[in-house]
Amino acid sequence: MERIPILKMGRALLITIQVDMHDQMAIALEEDLTTRIAQTGAKGVLIDISSLEIVDSFIGRMLDNIAAVSRVLDAETVVVGMRPAVAITLVELGLTLQGVKTALNVERGFELISRRLAEIETVVVEIGAEDERSGD
Amino acid sequence: MAQADIGQTIAKRRAEILKDWGHQLRDGGALSSGRLKEAELDTQVREFLDLFVQAVSTNEADTARKALRQNVAEVSRARAIQGFTPTETATFIFSLKQPLFDALTQEFGKDSAALIQGLLAVTEILDGLGLHSMETFQKSREEVIIRQQKEIAELSTPVVKLWDGILALPLIGTLDSERTQVVMENLLQSIVEHGADYAIIDITGVPTVDTLVAQHLLKTVAAARLMGADCIISGIRPQIAQTMVHLGVELNVVSKANLADALGAALRATGRTVATIKSASGGSALSKA
Structure with a gap:
């Protein structure tokens, strides 16, 4: 069966959906992604749907699911490159993807994730510094 | 015969x-x-x-x-x-x-x-x-x-660029579902074209906001968000604000009193600010040259 590739870029995962997704593919993607997040300890997931022209309620819900699962595994999902027609369709279907962050293109989506990664790093450094101080 | x-x-x-x-x-x-x-x-x-x-x-x-x-x-x-x-x-x-x-x-x-x-x-x-x-x-x-209806619908929904990455959508007239569709399509298309981060929807020219209009506005906001742009609603007139509260209409989006405030907020959010320069003393600084 066709599978959608999941690319690792630093501490984030990049998924570009280049074909029209059918339901089986969506389910497989959800499973693969969950495994990969757990394996790699990724903190961000970038889903590029700029080639996706057709969405239905199932795909919409799957995006929501992916976001929810990723959140549980401490990774932030950003959906990027949604086409206007797709956005209108999802809104008409009542799927506003409340738990998902969005960005206009991959570049901006990556900025969002980098900012989050930077925040995490800072926290780590600060705690590290505090540890040192208390060690003195 | x-x-x-x-x-x-x-x-x-x-x-x-x-x-x-x-x-x-x-x-x-x-x-x-x-x-x-x-x-x-x-x-x-x-x-x-x-x-x-x-x-x-x-x-x-x-x-x-x-x-x-x-x-x-x-x-x-x-x-x-x-x-x-x-x-x-x-x-x-x-x-x-x-x-x-x-x-x-x-x-x-x-x-x-x-x-x-x-x-x-x-x-x-x-x-x-x-x-x-x-x-x-x-x-x-x-x-x-x-044909005239179509022309009116197109004429009345311009999307203007206020700044890099900031768009404004001045709405004039009643919002029905057909117009909302046109407005939404125009706005989303412009967001893609300009790569906008912020869209300001100005409703100074919308005479009444009932539950239906509010729903249409929210749809537009939700669609823009799906594209990765944040929306600010501006120009809600006092009477309309009162009616909305009485009707129990809730717009869960950032709203500002007027277009200027909304632009200010958008500029701040994109890391810019508006400053007064001292040299502009008297006379018109705008020249046609």
């Missing part, structure tokens, strides 16, 4: 009928508005009568009648576009009755059975054409209305 006889009668008295019909039309005020030239009317009248004779006299009545209906449709459409009233348009056909009846009476005056038959036949055809004329007239007017 066969229909062919009517055709012959009309053909024989063509000049007379044309003159009478012309008088009828002029008395009815066909030319008084100045929208139709005398020569134009003459051509229309002559064409119609010739086609009419063909339609009642030839063997291939079907093709001839089709041509006649086509002619009526063209004349009616032209009048609809020129702004004639329905009565003026229908009069073009119905005013032919009198001259035709006169001609038939003179021809078959003695033979009353044939006369009645002839009158009935002519009336039937003319009434049919009259209805067809009205239908075409109505259809043309509707086409005009639909």
Whole structure:
């Protein structure tokens, strides 16, 4: 069966959906992604749907699911490159993807994730510094 | 009496009928508005009568009648576009009755059975054409209305770029679902084109905001968010704010009092600020150079 590739870029995962997704593919993607997040300890997931022209309620819900699962595994999902027609369709279907962050293109989506990664790093450094101080 | 006889009668008295019909039309005020030239009317009248004779006299009545209906449709459409009233348009056909009846009476005056038959036949055809004329007239007017509606919808939903990455959508007029669709499509398309981060929806020109309008606004905001742009709503007038609260309408989006505030907020959010420069002392700093 066709599978959608999941690319690792630093501490984030990049998924570009280049074909029209059918339901089986969506389910497989959800499973693969969950495994990969757990394996790699990724903190961000970038889903590029700029080639996706057709969405239905199932795909919409799957995006929501992916976001929810990723959140549980401490990774932030950003959906990027949604086409206007797709956005209108999802809104008409009542799927506003409340738990998902969005960005206009991959570049901006990556900025969002980098900012989050930077925040995490800072926290780590600060705690590290505090540890040192208390060690003195 | 066969229909062919009517055709012959009309053909024989063509000049007379044309003159009478012309008088009828002029008395009815066909030319008084100045929208139709005398020569134009003459051509229309002559064409119609010739086609009419063909339609009642030839063997291939079907093709001839089709041509006649086509002619009526063209004349009616032209009048609809020129702004004639329905009565003026229908009069073009119905005013032919009198001259035709006169001609038939003179021809078959003695033979009353044939006369009645002839009158009935002519009336039937003319009434049919009259209805067809009205239908075409109505259809043309509707086409005009639909086209204008589309134009209004497009005209009234401009998306303007205020700054790099900041778009404004000044809404004017009532928001129904059809307009919302156009607005949404325009906005989303512009977001892609300009790569915008922020979209300001200004509703100063929206007269009322009820639950339906609020829902339409929220849809637009949600769609923009899916594309990765944040929305700010501005220009909610005091009365509208009150009505919205009374109706229990909640817009869960950032809202600002006016477009200026919204622009300020968007600029701040994109890491910019507006500063006053000292050198602008007196006089207009704007030059046309």
